[in-house]
Amino acid sequence: MTAAPIEIASPTPHKSSEVHAPSSQVVHFDATAPLHLACQQQLAPFSIAYQTYGTLNDSKSNAILICHALTGDQHVASVNPVTGKPGWWETLVGPGKPVDTARFFVICANILGGCMGSTGPASINPATGQPYGVTFPVITIGDMVEAQVRLIDHLGIDQLFAVIGGSMGGMQVLEWAARYKDRVFAAVPIATAAWHSSQNIAFHEVGRQAVMADPDWAGGNYYAVGKTPRNGLAVARMAAHITYLSEDALQRKFGRSLQDSSELTFSFRADFQVESYLRHQGSTFVERFDANSYLYITRAMDYFDLREGHGNVLANAFTGTKTRFCVVSFTSDWLYPTRESRAIVQALNAVAANVSFVEIDSNKGHDAFLLEEPTFFATIRGFLNAAALKRGFAPSADSTQ
């Protein structure tokens, strides 16, 4: 019998050049403009790396901020500099697409805590000249939004036409709408929740423990010793990846199909396609993501509970909102199931907000928000067109779609 742990293709760690010199625009905020964090610490200096698509109009009223999910980045609609693959939402965002860059000015920033050029645990701490590692402060979804606010201020934009995001991106959308009621004309939280459930926290904790149990994590200082917790991060990604797919999607995609042979090998090799697929997901993730960023971002998600600071009543977070909301969920998403979206809709209804809610029939699980789902795309296109009319923009060529 041959044992076969994950085979990781190359010893190259996550491309650290993107951490320090991202292939996108970057805005640096110096020591005079610290970011006040929820943990009561201040972060300064700090940088936000971002991409833009389309043209900002003269009145600066056509900007759409797209917020990315846990392992996403600013390269929403153009080739990713690390993977060489298309942008993660290139099917949704672009000229003539549902988020039409011929019409809107689209901004997407790498989140605070990320590893694609915005300040995070892999960034150099100017006080020491070394990467922050675990001395980086624990951040929150609110902190990520505050960093984005700095970017939007920097761009001279008063009010965003829309803030759109799925999964953790949706959490940022909700924070934006709750904190900056006058600066968000329309908000589209997709496949998300207003607080992280016990099961969500549990899965993240497994991932963090897998990373921290890897000796190559080295107490978070793996940068200094030229290592990276490859195996731990790969296991974390594998566990998380299962939660991104529906059981039905796994069954249709892989079932019990064998990978290479017509018979079981009676070994621990990846006999089943689903094993091979997961191992691949784990090993490719390690190539593109910083392990400490994974710890910090999952922690921010676990800490997310929009009821906090609002008397533990979600509706209070939205009191007085004039924002138009479009809440989207997917039937087979068991990570952020429809009932989480309903809780958001109920809270919005309780304050008489302008809200539409669409549950998209899909068997693809949580991942559906990243895939080409016609009803989902039509929903986004229709909502943005309607909101654009309300905002006083001329109808687009395809506004009837």
Added chain:
Amino acid sequence: MTAAPIEIASPTPHKSSEVHAPSSQVVHFDATAPLHLACQQQLAPFSIAYQTYGTLNDSKSNAILICHALTGDQHVASVNPVTGKPGWWETLVGPGKPVDTARFFVICANILGGCMGSTGPASINPATGQPYGVTFPVITIGDMVEAQVRLIDHLGIDQLFAVIGGSMGGMQVLEWAARYKDRVFAAVPIATAAWHSSQNIAFHEVGRQAVMADPDWAGGNYYAVGKTPRNGLAVARMAAHITYLSEDALQRKFGRSLQDSSELTFSFRADFQVESYLRHQGSTFVERFDANSYLYITRAMDYFDLREGHGNVLANAFTGTKTRFCVVSFTSDWLYPTRESRAIVQALNAVAANVSFVEIDSNKGHDAFLLEEPTFFATIRGFLNAAALKRGFAPSADSTQ
């Protein structure tokens, strides 16, 4: 910020004394009676450690075999020698209990591949004088059943009155019923499936990769170097444990409650009760279970597909059966959901088998089969009483319950 990986209480590895000298009865099969395995290898000598409760009647017709799940053992209804805790099904099995040991002779054997006295990867390979480790052959659920058949033969029992098991125990029940139609009067597969789904395999693969990624696994030879892959096995257990509970159970049990403080600590400590709970599940499991056994048993479950060898049609596995079946599922079990039990029932109906099917309303998830669920207990009691009448046993005092 303080990072806090899993704290493991003591450096003592799994109590290896139970591997080599179990606190229960053991039957040894010598080199003249090898076990023919599905992988075409032969295993000899081999041992099966088992517990019995109650008294075998003169006609040897009142024996009930209980098959344990992935991390269970033979100590079904008496104190566990490793943990000091009550037997894992002591609420169900005992004098006057639904599986009434005042009436029935209950047998429970540690499965082949286990680490509580039956031959497994931690056992000494007589050919080398060293533990098998990963030279142990990859086994199947069918192999486990064949080993149990040897034990039942050894006890001189021709026909078992009943074979009962939940989860992986239920898979063994199905194999027994399919392979030994004349030797099983009644069969009770609980919270189980006739084949492992893609998602089931995926979760197991994550666990195996976590174990094998731990440097202390040492290619499976950790026994020789006096180590054990504690961190990897703990992570595997944590991931698996989430699948044993329903999301609802996690939410009710823990929600977002904090563990020690009234406020978030902005660290990677176990702020949330659910994190603390999972870490505890991980670290206590390591104290009682062999990591290689975990690899081999999860592999056997993944390999399980009762359709194989029957033209890929489950019903064919049961053709001609005279066994009385009681199939039980739980509404909130998402590891082996009710539809898996329905597939078994449909196959049994297709061959006109005598089958009753009960879906128990429970919000406790897969773990419900190990917990005191009144409707479940009443179901087992009622079914066994009815089957006993059919078998010609005198009614029990509580047969009306």
